[in-house]
Amino acid sequence: MSHREFGIGGGKFDMRHGFGRLRSARITVRTVAAAVLAVSVMVSAGCGSDSQPAQEETVDLSKLDTGSFATKPQDPTTSDPEKRGRLLEGLRLGNAVPLVSDIDPSLSYNPDSTLVFIEPNSFGGHLNVDHFADDTKGFIAGFATSGRPSEDPALGYTLTNAIMTFDSEAAATSAATALAHTGFALRGSPEVDPLQSSQHPAAQIIWAPTEQRLASWFPTGKLLIFSMIDQAENYSVEQTFGVATEPAPLDLVDKAINVTTDRLKTFQPTPPDKLAGLPLDTDGMLRLTLPRPAGDPTANAFTGVLDQHGALHMVNKPIKYRELFDKTGTDLVSYGAVVLVRTRDTASAQTFLDTTSTSRFLHRIDPPTGLPTARCSKYKGPDEHAAPFACYVSYGRYVATVWSQQQQDLYQRTSAQYAILASGK
Known part of the structure; x- marks a missing residue:
């Protein structure tokens, strides 16, 4: 059995190509022979947005052009168990923390942001993290999520909610005070006002009027809840018209703390000496996911x-995708060179593929040679950062979303991912 290095990087797949605003850099690959294996699959005929009656079709894996990509399941491994354990702890947090829309339903759009982190995080350049290591002694891992009313960052406000774990309660409390003192990376006046919540007096809160930003650090046990409100619309009004606006409401910070602490009641931080023992691959999902080649510059990896x-x-629209996940019984999603989704069954996988591969900005193109099961498209829309090509392919209960800057590279990645799934049964 071959192995591959486990890794994780900050970033988010911003959902544009159905299941993602998928971005990637230019990658050159070479063609090598694929594994010789024929399998039977159910093929969706036609290229319309509606699924057509399925017919049996044989896919001969030996006919697929997979380039230099892996074509067999590979067990992930790591050369740095300590770092891996911290990153896995961050993923555990991600499975527990509330969505921003759970805190304020009006913030139903998830913008780009760093998610799992074990290094300094300035959350969009808004915080001063020059002294992060000194300010966060005992820091283990963090997970951040954001929400705003729409795609336009200039409308309304953005709430960022991040949770950090520490090796002790004292370390979390100390970090709250230190990070609040370090403060914002200010654009203009350095004026910052301390505030206090009557509901959460332990929260360290600062308000920067010229920035129209409010930030709170609330320690609870070994966890530190960081909440930041960026009032972009108010900032724009003040800068453009010189009209004073109201400060960010403390009641939103209180609600963020309340909802987050309630959701994390059952979360048990992993003791530092147990981090290396956290499971590396949940239910073998990474084993079935096309790995990123070494040095692959795919954005938001x-x-x-x-x-x-x-x-x-x-995802950018979590409310929409929560409904789709529930409908299709999606329980796990893995991220590598592709996004791989595990649904309830084959029929649910087809429903997921039909839903996510359809958009007015996606124009159907031919599938890879020898793989008529794939549904591929070229993006023609307003997002200049979106990867121009994407393919969606299912096998059994799994659905993969693949993207690239080059059509041939896309086809090879899609074919390789399909071969991995077909070989992993």
């Missing part, structure tokens, strides 16, 4: 597995 709830942090 992220390797790991999240459960249904955790995966909702990764």
Whole structure:
């Protein structure tokens, strides 16, 4: 059995190509022989948005052009168990923390943000993290999520909610005070006002009027809840018209703390000496996911597995995808060179594929040679950062979303991912 290095990077797949605003850099690959194996699958005929009656079709894996990509399941491994354990702890947090829309339903759009982190995180450049290591002694891992009313970052406000774990309660409390003192990376005046919540007096809260930003650090046990409100619309009004606006409401910070602490009641931080023992691959999902080649510059690269709830942090429209996940019985999602979804059964996988591969900005193109099961498209829309090509392919209860800047590279990745799934039964 071959192995591959486990890794994880900050970032988010911003959902545009159905299941994602999928971004990637230019990658050159070479063609090598694929494994010789024929399998039977159910093929959706036609290229319309509606699924057509399925017919049996044989896919000969030996005929697929998979380039230099892996074509067999590979067990993930790691050369740094300590780092891996911290990152896996961050994923555990992601499966537990609430969505921002659970705190404020009006914030139903998830913008790009760093999710799992074990290094300094400035959350969009808004915080001063020059002294992060000194301010966060005992820090283990964190998970951040954000929400705003729409795709336009200038409308309304953005709430960022992050949870960090520490090796002791004292370390979490100390970090709250230190990080609040370090404060914002300010654009203009350094004026910052301390505030206090009557509901949560232990919260360290600062308000930057010229930035129209409010941030709170609330320690609870070995956890530190960080909440930041960025009032972009108010900032724009003040800068454009010189009209004073109201400060960010403390009651929203209180609600963020209340909802987050309630959701984390059952979360038990992993003791530092047990981190290396956290399971690396939930239910073998990474084993079935096309791995990113070494040095692959795919943007927002992220390797790991999240459960249904955790995966909702990764989509721009979590309310929509929660309904789809429930409908199709999606329970796990893995992230590597592709996004791989595990649904309830074959029929549910087809429903998931039909739903996510359809958009007015997606224009159907031919599938890879020898793989008529794939549904591929070229993106023609307003997002200049979106990867121009994407394919969606299912096998059994699994659905993979694949993307690239180059059509040939896309076809090879899609074919390789299909071969992995077909070989992993």
